[in-house]
Amino acid sequence: MGRVRKILTIFGTRPEAIKLFPILHALEGDARFTSCICVTGQHRGLLDQVLEFAKIRPHHDCDVMTDDQSLDELTATLLTCVGHVLDEEKPDLVVVQGDTTTAMVSALAAHYRKIAIVHVEAGLRSGSLAHPWPEEANRSIITRLATIHCCPTRRAADALRSENVPHQTIHLTGNTVIDALYWTQDRLAGRGGSSDAFREALQRFAGRRHIGVTCHRRESFAEGIVRVVEAVGQLAHRPDVGILFPVHPNPNVRGIVRERLSPCENVALLEPLDYPDFCRLLDACDLMLSDSGGVQEEAPALGTPVLVLRETTERPEAIEAGGAILVGTDTQRIVAETNRLLDDRSAYAAMARAVSPFGDGRAAQRIVELLATA
Numbered sequence: 001m002g003r004v005r006k007i008l009t010i011f012g013t014r015p016e017a018i019k020l021f022p023i024l025h026a027l028e029g030d031a032r033f034t035s036c037i038c039v040t041g042q043h044r045g046l047l048d049q050v051l052e053f054a055k056i057r058p059h060h061d062c063d064v065m066t067d068d069q070s071l072d073e074l075t076a077t078l079l080t081c082v083g084h085v086l087d088e089e090k091p092d093l094v095v096v097q098g099d100t101t102t103a104m105v106s107a108l109a110a111h112y113r114k115i116a117i118v119h120v121e122a123g124l125r126s127g128s129l130a131h132p133w134p135e136e137a138n139r140s141i142i143t144r145l146a147t148i149h150c151c152p153t154r155r156a157a158d159a160l161r162s163e164n165v166p167h168q169t170i171h172l173t174g175n176t177v178i179d180a181l182y183w184t185q186d187r188l189a190g191r192g193g194s195s196d197a198f199r200e201a202l203q204r205f206a207g208r209r210h211i212g213v214t215c216h217r218r219e220s221f222a223e224g225i226v227r228v229v230e231a232v233g234q235l236a237h238r239p240d241v242g243i244l245f246p247v248h249p250n251p252n253v254r255g256i257v258r259e260r261l262s263p264c265e266n267v268a269l270l271e272p273l274d275y276p277d278f279c280r281l282l283d284a285c286d287l288m289l290s291d292s293g294g295v296q297e298e299a300p301a302l303g304t305p306v307l308v309l310r311e312t313t314e315r316p317e318a319i320e321a322g323g324a325i326l327v328g329t330d331t332q333r334i335v336a337e338t339n340r341l342l343d344d345r346s347a348y349a350a351m352a353r354a355v356s357p358f359g360d361g362r363a364a365q366r367i368v369e370l371l372a373t374a
């Protein structure tokens, strides 16, 4: 056997943890690697929920989150903290995922030390630096620095080729979010839901059509969220629906949502659900309204149609496959599309039947094989 490679995986938010835990599980039992884990704590509570469920024990925790932190402060603090960890661990490879500030800064810190960088979920592009902001810029910066690009779809791989990324560094792996979803589904059967409020809402809404909502993107703060919340308020007048809305902790979201929707009998405002409960919600819902990247990938894999509350998406595959529709944040459009899907059985069935384009649940193993040869 060749030399054991030291892999340092760095992440800081809930969606990164979800998409990286399948790789961390695969590395754990593989004698070709020493796996070292650094979390930055860019999202604290939401991140810790996933670590606990997936039984991931980080070796380093930068714990950078403070209230109302600016992107400048976050970036500067992350660069220093991650730099210290890299100097201490001296890994052969650094793995980052997606497009968060943690991922971009960690790639930069690794580049400063001439350490090879593996980018998981490479090649996503919305084509607009303003949507999603700042993630679209983070994606491009990581692409320029990474040495191995693990693309979730053919389209993502093509995007990198069109940007003159060397072809031999681009690999089609599928998206690890599907691995995480399948792994979690296998464990749901024997596990009771952890949120009482979620269980009660499902009971209260029994026999009705379920609509799930998540909304927290920075570029939707203020007007965008107000328009989405207004749409949800209007949909709540339908007596045949129950709306389940796990509300993101960001104060820019929480205040508006609670003020407008607390009085609505058909709306259950929930705390963010832990990942297994959220997988249950995706499965229990007839329809998702969401501006989340992960939900655009997970819901179609479960046959749950998604209305995407954004102006652009870096995941047009779900729309092309027929499982998602881009509706933006216009109140009337959201209400009209939701009503159409709830009332037109054949339009609904066509969306629910769409085939997921995001992979077969074996992306993590493909990525680990790439790490062995890098």
Ligand SMILES: CC(=O)N[C@H]1[C@@H](OP(=O)(O)OP(=O)(O)OC[C@H]2O[C@@H](n3ccc(=O)[nH]c3=O)[C@H](O)[C@@H]2O)O[C@H](CO)[C@@H](O)[C@@H]1O
Pocket (backbone or CB within 6 Å): 014, 015, 016, 018, 097, 098, 099, 100, 121, 132, 135, 214, 246, 271, 272, 273, 274, 275, 276, 278, 279, 291, 292, 293, 294, 295, 298
């Ligand atoms: C639009 C965009 O740029 N999004 C990026 C953002 O993720 P993304 O937009 O997916 O981030 P979210 O905070 O919406 O998290 C979504 C994930 O959290 C889970 N969930 C959601 C609500 C809840 O109550 N409980 C729960 O567990 C969902 O199952 C999903 O997997 O960072 C990801 C990680 O780098 C990238 O892949 C995405 O491209």
